[in-house]
Amino acid sequence: MNGHRLLLAKPWIWSFAATASVWIITVLFTGGASSVGLSQAALTFAAFSVIVGIGQMFVITLGPGNIDLSVPATMTLSGTLALKLMDVQDSMILVGLILSILLGAIIGLGNYALIKILKIPPIIATLSMSFIVQSTAIWTNRGLRIKPPETLASFTTSSLLGIPHVAIVALILSAFAWLLLEKTIYGRWISAIGQSTFAARMAGIPVDGTRLVTYMLCAVLASVCGYLLASFSGGAALNMGAEYLLMSIAVVVIGGTAVAGGNSNIPGIWGASLFMFLVVSMLNTYGFGAGFRLILTGLLIIAVILVAGGRRSTR
Amino acid sequence: DTAGKKIALSNNYAGNSWRQAMLTSWDKITKDAVAKGVVAAADPFTTAENQATEQAAQIQNLILQGYDAIVVNAASPTALNGAIKEACDAGITVVSFDGIVTEPCAWRIAVDFKAMGESQIEYLAKKLPKGGNLLEIRGLAGVSVDDEIHAGIQAGVQKNPQFKIVGSVNGDWAQDVAQRAVAGILPSLPEIAAVVTQGGDGYGAAQAFAAAKRPTPTFVMGNREDELVWWKQQKDKNGYETMSVSIAPGVSTLAFWVAQQILDGKEVKKDLVVPFLRIDQDNLEANLAKTQKGGVANVEYSLEDAQKVISAAK
């Protein structure tokens, strides 16, 4: 009974259970020899999904229809512009970071301005915005790959006590997001808005302000992620964010955040991010062709959600 | 005389450096041609998303706009056939390149992708006569170029059984995806002798190998500047050897001239072939010097080049 309750209260446990089993199956292939390498790789790449996932989660928490489709374009533009500005000089690293944060804030502002002024569903507003942002990225650099400053590149690719630096950054951001969500008024507010915007308004919550901040937060996180990813992979590419459109949504929902809004959790994002990376690695390791790999990925996602999803029926 | 003719470029994707270089080359050559009065207009069009359906709609719009020729880099060799047929029926000359179409009424400037794949193994067979394990980084599943290069690589491996593909991942032709996929499979792989790629993934793969602290295998490169720079660094450091092969983005300009020649009433065979652009150990520096920072090794074509290609096909 008690264990059952724990599972009900902590839906993210399922994504970790799934992650652990996939991990075990993968390292079994080499009889365990790959465990360290695989874990490090998983932490590294999960970190990027976690960072964008957190932002997307805040937005999704705002309620049905709230989603930010401009994440990939924001990542691309941020990476492109920051790397261009830093122009491989170590002294500009901080300036680049500030630029990408500002950029995220502006894009978030733009997103919410469209949603608010044109009264259009976020899904379309952010899609339109993403086209414009993507064009700006093309226009600024025409897809030329500029290298990151040496120090930044080595920071993003190295690790501390075996834990990749990017994973540490993601962990710190997660802890911060967790505090925001669980302990602050802001966290309560977005959850309230997600359940009923009108009721939130009548409870004295500044709904528009809160939503604006949330969209800005999401864009800033995407922007920072773009900055890190571009530095990590040795330069910004115009298509570098594409992968993260579905990924950012997938890690949020697989991690147990209610898509209807009003309910969210951070640990689940980690579980789901690791899971998404490890599933592909596992299927690659066992040598499945692209077709079967896709099918199995899909079935595994559904399986995880099937096992974890039963919780919602008890209230 | 084609001074009154209008040519359009139909492009389906602008999201990587190769396509950007292609558009830049087009811009450079056609602006000049328009200024000199060779043609009346040469407008490029790009769709927002890399989808055959969107490009088909784009081609239909180009028909409506009354272009005399459409130069197409197709998202799919077959899915545009409906729209291409309509263009031909409307009397429009259609020239496809890079991503070619199978519709018989269109011209094709093809690159033998299968041979490109095979050439990688042939090179490796010479460099590593003992053979060894290969990691293959493929492109986007379900796209013909991916399938053709893969077929070439497989054919090569069959001919050289000392090589064995021990791992294969899809990098979707995106640096970060390739890096991610390689990092995920690498811990489980035995010693890798060489990595065969489809273009542009060499640098990301090298990063992943370095991160996993694995010995550096032979990466077959795809003509991107960052790959060439990395290669140059390794070469200077320890005499690292490899090769690099890809199709030159400037082939769009060849397609432009071919279209112009057809509009001019020249007899042109439906199937033309351009060689892929290959960089080797000895001409690395020369090519690197010519390549724009952060761009792709490129060749642009002139009218004379185009006439040579056309007459060679006869």
Next chain:
Amino acid sequence: MTANLMKNEVVAARGVKLAFGAVKALDGVDLVIRAGECVGLVGHNGAGKSTIVNVINGGLSPQEGVVSYGGETSGHGIATARASGVRCVFQELSLCPNLTVNENVRIMHPDLKGWNWRSRALELVKKQLQEIFPGHGIDCDSTVDDLSIAERQMVEIAISFAGFVVPPKLVILDEPTSSLDAGLAAQMMAYIRRFVADGGAVLLISHILGEILSTADRIVVMKDGRVVADRLASEMNARSLVEAMGNVVREQEYQRSGIARSSSPVLSMPPRRGRGLAFEAYRGEIVGLAGLGGHGQTETLLDLYLSRNGNWWPTPRDELAFVAGDRSLNGTFPLWSILKNLTIASLQELSSRTFIDNARENRLGLGWKNRIEIRTPDLENRILSLSGGNQQKVLFARALATTARTVLMDDPMRGVDVGTKQEVYEILRSEAASGRSFIWYSTEMDEIRLCDRVYVFREGAIVAELAGEAVTEKNVLAASFSAGEAA
């Protein structure tokens, strides 16, 4: 004789027990409803009334005991109940808001098949509405969304009474008049009498004891999941009923504070749409908004609230708090616990250095739980596990727990039981005495009479202001109807 009784029996629940976790919602309930009678069901909030309705209706299965339909015990479930002619109007509105009225008829009457069902459905509901609420003026072609709450309730009632092939045998009405004004409620009660006289049966749940006493033949009183009284209505009066429910009857004292007005109003608003009187409220006052339902009272409250509450920036010091009348629309946060629902409006006071202080939050919650008796074993339970009336109490506590100087109330006593109402009135008075102002929209005359001053609304504007002894039913009614309408 017994056989005859059994035959007349439409539904019988015997020894029904049902628990939600630790909460024993039903603890051995016996309830028999016979043809040709109207049974009134009363009890405090959370007594189990809605739960027994759900059992009879087939939506919930009893953990112990049996439910029989027309003497038949075989089968239980929604389909069985419907087949036995049981219909139900639920406490929360349950039409499909995106469908038109006649499409809703189609949903509620699965046997309405074949071509031309639209016009037949339309005819059916029109006829029934006309019969229950003569002169209703509802456009049956419109989408339910476009109707007011009262109109939706009327439509739902009409659909439930409508007999398509056979008329219903038993109609259960769970607080049907909570959104209806006095006139409509009277029409409704009159129809119930006619329906019963024709041999139908009705189970009527309400917190308005007058309605129950005047309409029901027999009254069943529930308390804490048990039936504590089952007597003929003629044997009971308001006082005995209240006593049976377990509350001490208190005399309604109309002592108005009659405070000296401070110089400037705490809240004011110019005449709405340039018509009628201006609105003002002073410190420590209870201001009533009266008039017929739907004449702009809610709008006025919303305007007052929204114009003084930032949508972009948190208001530094809450000036106003709001108590919703329509819980599901603008009141509760369904995914949250009771505690979080209660404290959402006071978070600024509960947090120190940007973090919410959970200990203080718990204390505040417990304080209010005891003060207005929210019936739950644990404030961490989900809000939806509370009975309707108890949810309303939480909303009340939410507003009162803030430091707001003025509280706006949008008919907040809907579905609150008599005992609690008395307590809430008490709290209102003491809060007002300590300087808080209340703007109170109510559809119940008893509550309007508790106010210091009353504005009467008609057609979206304030048409009259009554103060002190002038606040009487007669004056309010007179002002509610324009000169032409007044008889």
Next chain:
Amino acid sequence: MKLSSSAVRLIIPAASLAVLLAAVFYMQPRAMSYTGLNLLFNLAVPIALATVAQMVIMAVNDLDLSMGTFVSFCACVTATFLQASPGTGILIFLGAIAAYAAMGVIIYVRELPAIVVTLGMSFVWGGLAVLILPSPGGTAPGWARWLMTSKPPFVPMAIVASVVIALATHFLIMRSSFGVLIRGAGGNVRSVERAGWSVVKVRAAAYALAGFFAVLSGIALVGLTTSADANIALRYTLLSIAGVILGGGEFVGGKISPIGAVIGALTLALAGSFLSFMRISPDWQIGAQGAILIVVLAMRLFLNRLEKREKSR
């Protein structure tokens, strides 16, 4: 005159389409012809079908993120099995529709978020499509090709098809009692349940219907393109959602409009054409698509305002 809310939901998308069409005609008078209209709109037909499919899912408060990959899968089946051995092709389609129905049931019974399940299914359909056609190819069945390229008198096929789709789905979803149930399940599941209907069946039917329309979309697409590939319709996921919204539908509450959805799909197609008629530098062509979407929606807002003023008068 009092306008019902469903009428308002229709007028605005229709008006935006009309304005956009006028702008296109102004910029490219050649489009104002039989062939011109056909060229403008024929690729909108499969989009319209996918939009209708998405709309049915949205009617029961869900969202289908696998629409694009499913249509791609259907296109692959059409270009291979349906063409080579129609029997097998039809069987596969029936299986796919059954899978959709099962998806609808599982989502409801297990109370799963539709977004995740359909996200998972999008990988599955994508994988199946890659297995069927690892490389682009296949051939359109003759009848599909004939149907999509036939030239009815006076009105081009694209318009005829759009009107037929709009009217058929309007009848099915807005007029029939089956449609009432589907929308009812979106508006208030509990009341449908309490009236004694089996919500499981209703949802299974809704999903199956969506699957059916998506199959039609795949067939229509191959009829136009003559062949298929595994990625051919990925874009349809977002396009179909945008189409429903542009057509006046909403994410929750079962508020949808089939005619509006078809108009929304046509508007999206037209917005793309509008763009290519304005010569924009290639750098900004993608951004301009965003700008056009915004302009179309701003227009919608403007019309909405007018409408409201009209109504309150």
